[in-house]
Amino acid sequence: MSEATxxxxxxxxxxxxxxxxxxxAAFARLFSHxxxxxxAFLMKSGADAAMxxxxxQDVMATVWHKAASFDPARASAxxxxxxxxxxxxIDMLRRERRPEPExxxxxxxxxxxxxxxxxxxxxxxxxxxxxxxxxxxxxxxIERAYFGDLSHSEIAEAxxxxxxxxxxxxxxxxERLRHxxxxxxxxx
Amino acid sequence: MIRHHLNxxxxxxxxxxxxxxxxxxxxxxxxSLCDTCRARLxxxxxxxxxxxxxxxxxxxxxxxxxxxxMARIAAMERDGAPAVPRxxxxxxxxxPGPLRDYVGGDLEAVRWRPVGGGVRQAxxxxxxxxxxxxxxxxxxxxxxxxxxxxxELTLVLQGAFRDEHDRFGPGDVEIATPDVHHTPVAxxxxxxxxxxxxxxxxxxxxxxxxxxxxxxxx
Numbered sequence: 001m002s003e004a005t006x007x008x009x010x011x012x013x014x015x016x017x018x019x020x021x022x023x024x025a026a027f028a029r030l031f032s033h034x035x036x037x038x039x040a041f042l043m044k045s046g047a048d049a050a051m052x053x054x055x056x057q058d059v060m061a062t063v064w065h066k067a068a069s070f071d072p073a074r075a076s077a078x079x080x081x082x083x084x085x086x087x088x089x090i091d092m093l094r095r096e097r098r099p100e101p102e103x104x105x106x107x108x109x110x111x112x113x114x115x116x117x118x119x120x121x122x123x124x125x126x127x128x129x130x131x132x133x134x135x136x137x138x139x140x141x142i143e144r145a146y147f148g149d150l151s152h153s154e155i156a157e158a159x160x161x162x163x164x165x166x167x168x169x170x171x172x173x174x175e176r177l178r179h180x181x182x183x184x185x186x187x188x
Numbered sequence: 189m190i191r192h193h194l195n196x197x198x199x200x201x202x203x204x205x206x207x208x209x210x211x212x213x214x215x216x217x218x219x220s221l222c223d224t225c226r227a228r229l230x231x232x233x234x235x236x237x238x239x240x241x242x243x244x245x246x247x248x249x250x251x252x253x254x255x256x257x258m259a260r261i262a263a264m265e266r267d268g269a270p271a272v273p274r275x276x277x278x279x280x281x282x283x284p285g286p287l288r289d290y291v292g293g294d295l296e297a298v299r300w301r302p303v304g305g306g307v308r309q310a311x312x313x314x315x316x317x318x319x320x321x322x323x324x325x326x327x328x329x330x331x332x333x334x335x336x337x338x339x340e341l342t343l344v345l346q347g348a349f350r351d352e353h354d355r356f357g358p359g360d361v362e363i364a365t366p367d368v369h370h371t372p373v374a375x376x377x378x379x380x381x382x383x384x385x386x387x388x389x390x391x392x393x394x395x396x397x398x399x400x401x402x403x404x405x406x
Contacts, residue, residue: 024258028254031253031254031257032254033255034249035249035254035257036248036249037240037241037243037247038240039247039249040243040246040247041240041243043247044237044243052248053250053253056249056253057249057253057256057257057260060257061257061260061261061264062404065261072290074230075230075233075234075237076234076237076241078237078238078240078241079234079236079237079238080237081237081240082233082236082237082239082240083233084234085240086204086205086236087205089205090205094315095315096209096314096315097209097314097315098205098209098212099209099212099213099215099216099217099286099289099290100216100283100286101216101217101219101220101226101229101284101285101286102220102276102277102285102286103276103277104226104284121232124234124237124238124349125247127234127235127238128238128241128242130236130241131238131239131242142235142239143239143242145200145201145204145206146203146204146235146236146239146240147239148204148206166284167197170197170200172199174196177235188197
């Protein structure tokens with residue numbers, strides 16, 4: 001298991017401790033890694049420092065309360081926390097509802113499969129590596145799309161790139177990511 | 189069998205949280221019905237997670253932020269944390285969960301308004317950057333020819349329609365850009381019920397619907 005995959009497994013384990021035994025030390029470790037990232041994410045989305053700080057604390061409080069609904073076989077800790085931060089941002093900057101798909105769960109939650117959870121952590125690691133190795137111009141556009149309250153046309157305005165160029169760069173970036181993710185047994 | 193899916197652009201924007209509420213509702217409704225797009229959406233969320241995780245250090249929280257957060261958690265536990273349940277799946281419902289939340293129930297709760305030609309609609313309350321409505325089109329009926337000023341998403345919930353380009357059955361989503369002119373016709377069989385979102389007012393070519401437009405708020 002690579003070091004990065006181990007670290008991801010550790011975040012998932014901390015979340016489980018928060019869910020099962022309200023473990024404040026585990027939460028503090030999650031907090032020191034994720035809270036600054038959530039704050040930076042919200043600032044890149046256009047919030048000022050004070051508002052981003054306020055919302056980052058709010059997001060982390062939600063992480064505490066909803067830890068039991070985290071499923072390590074379906075998402076990494078970072079992905080799960082991203083969805084909470086994103087929803088908080090929609091609420092904060094746009095003040096509108098976000099319709100969510102139906103939940104898949106039927107009946108009581110089964111204990112997440114250890115093997116599925118490990119696969120998820122490895123896939124997540126591969127995705128991070130794949131994103132980091134995108135050509136700079138493509139990577140920046142992917143990041144802006146996720147930080148954004150920037151639509152494609154607003155990115156076009158801010159960067160001076162034609163809308164078609166932005167769309168095709170994002171399309172190329174996604175193709176590259178898909179290609180990397182579909183290669184069997186990628187070298188670690 | 190769903191044949192017409194959401195495209196990357198829509199799934200990515202929904203994952204990033206940048207779609208107008210009306211379009212988000214169509215995406216959430218389609219994903220509720222389509223396991224393929226649910227898996228793709230989880231992939232886009234994972235990209236968001238990697239972007240979040242990849243933000244370098246450099247931004248710090250204020251001193252005492254952890255303690256302040258723990259105090260916040262304690263206060264929320266005292267007051268009872270507000271639970272926001274995700275819509276549950278329900279068997280035999282025509283409307284997917286997120287849509288039932290907007291309507292306040294399944295089909296029987298929809299407050300239809302006639303728009304002419306036997307077609308009925310119900311506009312759902314969303315933020316104003318785009319609009320979304322349910323359409324009820326009697327089997328065999330044509331929806332008047334119209335062009336689109338913007339992006340239009342149409343999700344079939346019951347029945348099917350066919351236009352010059354293709355056939356769209358339950359769960360299929362049609363993505364129409366401004367250059368598309370089409371005349372959808374509901375197929376024989378059960379009446380066609382669709383969820384349609386647009387970021388521009390529809391322009392009907394026939395004079396009668398155009399005359400009615402200001403009154404029926406299409």
